[in-house]
Amino acid sequence: MSSRAIIRLEGIEKTYVLGEENIVHALAGVDLRVDEGSFVAIMGPSGSGKSTMLNLLGCLDRPSAGRYLLGDEDVSQMTDDAISEARGRRIGFIFQSYNLIAQLTVIENIQVPLLYQGKDLKASYDRCVELARMVGLGERLDHRPTQLSGGQQQRVAIARSLVNDPLMILADEPTGNLDSKTGAEVLDLITGLNDRGKTIILVTHDDKVAARAHRIVRMKDGRVDQDVIQRPS
């Protein structure tokens, strides 16, 4: 099938200079294409360049060399402001440790990404409530993160990741802090999003989690080692 490419990495390199003769090549020439609507798991042992890959894909960092096209924009050369803007608008993050803001309620946490896109919070309030309902937290809009269980917090994070209707969702070990039952529930939710057409990139080292993906990219020594399509998206 000929889907639209959401991500195109061309010859991406990332080097860290730690000392005069201590240069680490975290990524040593990565080419990768991710199409719209796909569900990709990135795997690899620690030190494989997996985290660096995640940071680059999430626009949290810029490559030392190469080109990164996110949608139709080249984000590898953007200014800090422009890349922040692209990050907020085009990427939804789900973290291992949920990363909710402690002093805000559930609904306010969901609204945070809207704030930085200069959107009117009143106008999109109903949509935020809708998202909270979708992840099963419609009754807990005014709760604080500390009053929620881990699974519930991760659900809030999922709702938050969707609020700007991003091009893709970037999940970093989303079930890593959860027991297997809640983990499975959260994973169901993420899979459900993909079923409805959302592109998902998931970083994990859990094979069971990766098994849900359509395609598994295995990293090794800063390169893509294996790229396996398990089933067509």
Added chain:
Amino acid sequence: MIPSQFIITVRLGIKSLALHKLRSSLTMLGIIFGVCSVIAMLAIGEGASYEAQEAIKKLGSNNIIIRSLKPPEQARQSAGGGRGGMGLKYGLTYEDGARLQTTIPGVLRVLPMRIIRENVRFQRNEVPCQVIGTLPFYPQVTGATQIRGRFLALLDQEHAENVCVITTGLARRLFPYQDPLDHAVRIDAFYYRVIGIIQERGQVEQRSQAGKMEGQPLDNNVYIPLAASRTRFGEILMRRSAGSFEAEEVQLHQVTVQMRDVAAVETADPQVKTLLSRFHDQNDYEIIVPLQLLRQAEQTKRIFNIVLGSIAAISLLVGGIGIMNIMLATVTERTREIGIRRALGAKRRDITLQFLVETVVLSIGGGLVGVAVGVVIPIAVSQLTTMKTIVTPWSILLAFGISGAVGIVFGLYPAKAAARLDPIEALRHE
């Protein structure tokens, strides 16, 4: 940022501050002390100088006042002047008055005054007074206002009439139950008909304040024609006290020279000095220029304000450093939050703004409380002591403005530090 988002940022700032109530209020305390000390100190300074200025203004800024002065003992002996016959002769003369009038350019009026201490009686009431022999234009020179009747007239002067004008205070003391007009009061051995009541400038209904037990209120004055003063009291004034007896010859006790305008006062001041020194071989007079006193008072006030202001400013500075310290700690503590916000699309300036708003909320909040306390303190000071205090609007604006500026200046560095954090590092922060 659109305004509604700014409001959200402010609300968020307040929320974050409310999370640590004790810490926030302690931080605010520094600003509160700073602001309230600026306002209170300036109010006390302003009040003190206001009192001094009022006292000087009462003398009239267009006037030059020359007073007769009893020369010091040894000077009298060495000069040997007049010690032989009937007492001591010193002070201003009628000729001095005439010379001032004719020689000094820009003179409007020269008002001579003879001031004699004497008891004034009406029926059973007796009040110690200053009996002032003067000319009809006294009110125009000193700014006294006629309350009832009329002031002395030219004819009174020409005929040396036994008429008098009394001040409001004296009228109250001497005539508690009657209308003073047309009654005769006795001064020394003569009777004078009361023809008017005047009020001295600045003596606005002096109510007897608690703690102001002065021996003799200022406004017990009787004004009689200068000619009457000369003929009834004579040139030689005798004073009897406890068996001893002192006589002195003083023609005029005070001459007030009214100048055309303030500029003329400046030029006339040295001229008056040289003129008088030529005709007086002893130092038996003093020249008071209220304008100069006023300028000195203003100068003093300015220095006073600068000193007080800088003490207060230092305390504000200390408060500001306190804020900066806390904000730096807060930034470190909330590094994770900064990382999350950056990941969710916050630009550097969004982070800067967020922390800056928090600091400004702290300092403005402290400023508001400080203004409230700073307004109350001077009131309390006035209540508890006799000190006068004036809270000027500009001192409130100044203090409040400084507190806001302190917030921005000392908040900028922590906020910039927060914005500079690398999002990846910040997200990894525990």
